[in-house]
Amino acid sequence: MRGASLRRASWSLLAGNFAIGCGVMVVAGSLNDLTRSLQVSVAAAGQLITVAALAMSLGAPLLAALCAGWDRRRLLALSLAWYALGHAASALMPDYAALLPVRALSVLAAAVFTPQAAAAIAWMAPPERRGRAITFVFLGWSVASVLGMPLHSFIGETFGWRWAFALVALLSTLSAWAVWKALPDDVRPPSLGLAQWRELLTHPVLMAMVAVTALSGSGQFTLFAYFAPLYREVLQADAAQISFLFFWFGVFGLLGNVLLSRHVDRVGAGRAVGWALTGMALSLAVWPLADSVWAMTLVLLPWAITGFASNSAQQARLSQAAPALAPALMALNTSAIYLGQALGAAGGGALVAAHAAAKRPLYEHLNLIALAWMLSAIALSHWVSRRIARDPQHV
Numbered sequence: 001m002r003g004a005s006l007r008r009a010s011w012s013l014l015a016g017n018f019a020i021g022c023g024v025m026v027v028a029g030s031l032n033d034l035t036r037s038l039q040v041s042v043a044a045a046g047q048l049i050t051v052a053a054l055a056m057s058l059g060a061p062l063l064a065a066l067c068a069g070w071d072r073r074r075l076l077a078l079s080l081a082w083y084a085l086g087h088a089a090s091a092l093m094p095d096y097a098a099l100l101p102v103r104a105l106s107v108l109a110a111a112v113f114t115p116q117a118a119a120a121i122a123w124m125a126p127p128e129r130r131g132r133a134i135t136f137v138f139l140g141w142s143v144a145s146v147l148g149m150p151l152h153s154f155i156g157e158t159f160g161w162r163w164a165f166a167l168v169a170l171l172s173t174l175s176a177w178a179v180w181k182a183l184p185d186d187v188r189p190p191s192l193g194l195a196q197w198r199e200l201l202t203h204p205v206l207m208a209m210v211a212v213t214a215l216s217g218s219g220q221f222t223l224f225a226y227f228a229p230l231y232r233e234v235l236q237a238d239a240a241q242i243s244f245l246f247f248w249f250g251v252f253g254l255l256g257n258v259l260l261s262r263h264v265d266r267v268g269a270g271r272a273v274g275w276a277l278t279g280m281a282l283s284l285a286v287w288p289l290a291d292s293v294w295a296m297t298l299v300l301l302p303w304a305i306t307g308f309a310s311n312s313a314q315q316a317r318l319s320q321a322a323p324a325l326a327p328a329l330m331a332l333n334t335s336a337i338y339l340g341q342a343l344g345a346a347g348g349g350a351l352v353a354a355h356a357a358a359k360r361p362l363y364e365h366l367n368l369i370a371l372a373w374m375l376s377a378i379a380l381s382h383w384v385s386r387r388i389a390r391d392p393q394h395v
Contacts (some may be wrong), residue, residue: 005184006124010136012175012182013117016080017140019175020110022148023087023168024341027052027103029152029246030161031228037161038096042229042362043353045096046345048103049225053342055104057335059111064331065197067112072120073183076113080176083109084169091165109172111338115330122319122326123189130323131269131316135261138312142257145308146250150243153228157239189326200325200332205387209321210329210336212381213314216277217340218347219284219373220307223366225345226352230363231296241293248297252304260309269317270385276313277381279306281374287367311337321388344373 027034027048034045067075086106093099118134125133152164200206223230231237231245256276264272283303290299318329347369352362 006133008182009124009184010121010133012178013076013121013137014140014143015178016076016113016117016175017137018144018148019080019083019140019168019171020113021141021144022152022171023083023107024052024056024110025144025149026087026152026161026164026168028225028227029149030156030164031226032232032242033156033161035229038099040096041353041356042226043349043356046225046349046352048100049221049345050342050349051100051104052107053221053338053340053345056107056111056338057342059108060115060331060335060338061328063108063112064115064328067116069188071185072116072187072189073180073185075116076120076183077176077180079109079112079116080172080179082106083113084172084176087165087172088169091162091169111334114337115334118315118319118330119189119326120183120187122323122330124187127323128265130319131265132261134315134319135257135264135312138308138315139254139257139261141311142250142254142308144250145253146247149246149250153246154239154243156228157242196325197328200322200328203322205384206318206322206325206329208380208384208387209314209318210332212273212277212377212384213311213333213336214340214343215373215377215380216280216310217337218344219340219370219377220280220303221341221344222348222370222373223284223287223344225341226348226363226366230366231293234361234363235290235293235296237293245293245296245300249300249304249307252301253308256305256307256309257312260312264313264316269313269320270381270388272313273310273317273381274378274385276306276310277374277378279303280310281371281378284367284371284374344370 031045035042083106086102090099090102090106093102117137121133121137122130155164228242231242260272279302283299286299290296314333315330318333319326322329348366351366355362355364
């Protein structure tokens with residue numbers, strides 16, 4: 001594929017991931033208004049994240065198998081159109097009970113788009129640029145954290161959560177058009193048969209790589225899902241300060257992903273994953289020091305720089321480990337991302353609810369639970385790296 005066409009395709013897929021990231025993070029960003037407007041507890045509102053994450057986790061591998069033969073231009077554009085329709089419908093839901101299933105159905109588009117965008121760009125890019133191409137399209141998630149999360153927070157606090165969902169619908173519509181215009185016809189990464197799926201699902205090193213994603217996602221979302229109410233109740237932050245903290249997190253998340261995209265092929269994806277996990281663990285370990293908005297900016301810094309970069313590095317690591325299995329690996333890794341979000345948000349919500357019942361500080365010890373997940377991810381990632389170093393031909 002020629003350079004100009006590859007650039008256009010890459011930018012359109014980045015835009016699509018931006019819209020997907022905004023939609024995935026819209027609940028966390030507008031959680032304060034959701035709880036007020038729908039008259040539910042923080043723990044209950046947080047389950048909107050859990051249910052959506054479970055739908056994406058289960059949907060990613062199943063939909064990857066069902067849609068394996070589709071032309072990616074049509075598949076990716078249609079998934080964004082579905083995302084737009086679902087978020088527009090979500091904004092019109094009258095109560096929590098109605099919103100929950102619509103949210104779960106809407107995010108099935110994310111289960112399709114993210115892994116198939118990565119597989120498509122990996123198929124289009126030459127081998128020597130594959131790692132950089134994959135991490136580039138994942139910059140959309142980092143841009144979503146820079147712009148989307150602060151916007152969701154500000155819009156939710158100022159105008160209400162429904163307008164934040166409407167913004168996602170608009171962004172998804174525009175991204176669907178961009179993907180349709182930029183991608184060529186007949187982009188069809190090789191589909192996998194049952195034998196290849198069986199080989200993948202029984203491969204200890206590859207499945208351990210995927211498990212690293214789930215463990216790190218659980219660690220992140222134990223806290224990340226509850227950032228907005230935590231900032232308000234623990235730090236006494238107002239709407240502008242909450243938006244600033246999300247913006248701060250997102251700016252350094254974008255910086256970390258840009259640096260990764262430029263250097264991942266030279267540094268090595270496995271080493272980049274190890275550094276990213278360590279950075280997140282550092283923030284979680286020093287979390288109790290964040291007793292003010294300004295202290296929180298310093299505590300968040302290692303996590304912000306490495307959080308989104310870790311997922312990008314994982315995608316690159318998997319695509320390099322087994323190029324022939326890349327489409328299925330991308331789907332499974334996306335499933336692991338969302339499984340981690342579900343486990344983390346559910347576990348964090350259960351702890352918040354238990355503390356509320358016991359009349360204890362709502363967000364006490366969340367960082368310790370998150371840190372335990374992250375240390376498990378570090379240990380497993382180190383084991384994977386050692387296995388690959390010892391026998392690179394049989395990954």
